[in-house]
Amino acid sequence: MELSERKKKILCAAVEEYIRECSPITSGGIKDTTLLDCSTATLRSELNTLEAMGFLKQLHTSGGRVPTAQGYRYYVENLLEEGSATSGQLDEVKDIITSRTSSLNDIVSKIAKVVSKATNYPTVVMMDGYENLVLSEFKLLPLIEDKVMVLIGTITGYITETIDVKASVQDCDDASKYLTNHFKGETLGYMIENIEQFEKGMHGEIAAFQAVVNSLIHGLKRLNKQRYLDVRREGSVKLLEDNIEEGKKILNVLENENELSSMLEMSGKGDVEVTVGDENDSCSVVKAPICVNGKQLASIGVIGPQRMDYAGIASALKVVIDSLKDIKGE
Amino acid sequence: MELSERKKKILCAAVEEYIRECSPITSGGIKDTTLLDCSTATLRSELNTLEAMGFLKQLHTSGGRVPTAQGYRYYVENLLEEGSATSGQLDEVKDIITSRTSSLNDIVSKIAKVVSKATNYPTVVMMDGYENLVLSEFKLLPLIEDKVMVLIGTITGYITETIDVKASVQDCDDASKYLTNHFKGETLGYMIENIEQFEKGMHGEIAAFQAVVNSLIHGLKRLNKQRYLDVRREGSVKLLEDNIEEGKKILNVLENENELSSMLEMSGKGDVEVTVGDENDSCSVVKAPICVNGKQLASIGVIGPQRMDYAGIASALKVVIDSLKDIKGE
């Protein structure tokens, strides 16, 4: 649907004014903010047309208009300008990830915390499976009670897990060295896929510690399916200020892990995406994939009401994901 | 302050009815619930006396009365009866901790989740420092980039951390064996305190890996001061139903880690404690220490409004902490 330049300007002003002020848009208000050289009567007729087209709606006759979900979507897709990034406070994201002493989950939690503080909206980070992580070293360590500690060093942080298998120190050492040597620099997904082939080709070499590797692969496959969600709630009280019912809905969504997961699914285009909530279920999300070296490791989403600051949040997220893109392995 | 039996009965009924119904207590209501054999006029005079004593207050003349903070406190300290434990759903707590394959933080998160679901109130768990954890094994593992992974196996779960120190495989192995042999079954606090004395007594034995042990102790001391807080928010929307302002206050508290920490400080008596919020800052807490083998490892608190179900929550917490008390090391 193509709109005239003036209509675009009016719709843009309408959405932004409503986001800012949270009160219905009037012909007079539009005239003040756009400085368009036309009368309020003209604007009224334009607003009337935009309403007929479905971008705006009146709450009641002789009240002002508010944007519809369709209006928000048009704004997001066609009118949203990249705001100047509020990079100041987001510089710390780089520090978090380049320090690399933390566990992957800690790193992800810290990123969510920074974004939530910067935007003052609830923020969720969802770890993808392990398959896209790039291995830098692998260590297996036998523990008491027939368990083995698995330490996976990656260029983006480390992971520890225990698996149930009885193994000698020697077997663990051998398996660690073997796996590190063969798969360093590769993704865990690649490793899991290829491990069986390696086994067949050189069964003599790994026969001794094959049991360990098998349990390991089995454990990794299982863990790979678990999604780790970290939810930060800075600003959740602010959600209740304008519209209590809408705020409650969002708080409920934040308690529901399944719903959060599906909200954070990315289309795969690798950039910031915006989903505008519809009237019934008025949750909007600004989300982005967290990619390192071209592999998606996680996704991050900022959740809020339909009337949220899409421009500011999108630019904040852009800074975060851009600063993560070019981490180099050592 | 000693009250007559009848006054106790009336106050107890008043608090419980208010907690249940969330509407002011009237002489008629008390008569219906207590089945006391006296007239409403008599009850009115009793209520009047209780008000003069500070246990109740009228919101306005000719309206009913509501409990004051003093009233709640008297109820909690003198009248609260142990409800029958809702042990059904809390059985899983035992499973969580006895499985022991999880990291300590995971275990603590799971306990918080169970309690929050069972009570339908926000629940916070705060890990104490490491000093009371009982060691079952100790492993040090050299990593790339001059780091060492520390794995501390305890009878209540494992902990992993990295420290910055350059160390050989041999030194790490020696240090692991030395520390496990000398301190297995002791607390980490005991280990840290005594390690210097051991060093002096047998400097020949540990000279080689003294650098590793020193970094380790230094790292543990630092980590010991960090409090890990896990906050679960099941039921946070329910808080907003009765009294929005009060609910917002609680949500704000849940976002403030310092405030949460100080709210969870225990008196040290080793049992469930109840703190009733006062009028200005109306957050109440039902909290309990999580002790294993007589050592406090963490504390757990359920946070809610002044008008919360103290009896039900206290009994739920009691089940949880009792089921944790008698975990045995292997």
Added chain:
DNA sequence: TTTAGCACTCTCTTTCTTAGACTGCTAGCA
């Protein structure tokens, strides 16, 4: 196509009224 003017509509606020709930008080009774 745009504009000025005007009547119309609808909400929000204020004021007033009424019904109802509960109390405090007083006088009488055990």
Added chain:
DNA sequence: TGCTAGCAGTCTAAGAAAGAGAGTGCTAAA
């Protein structure tokens, strides 16, 4: 001295009525 019945008084919550104000739609003219 403690308890009770009855009654007047008080306060809230809810509903109705009225007026101000904001903003629109429509019409006629430029």
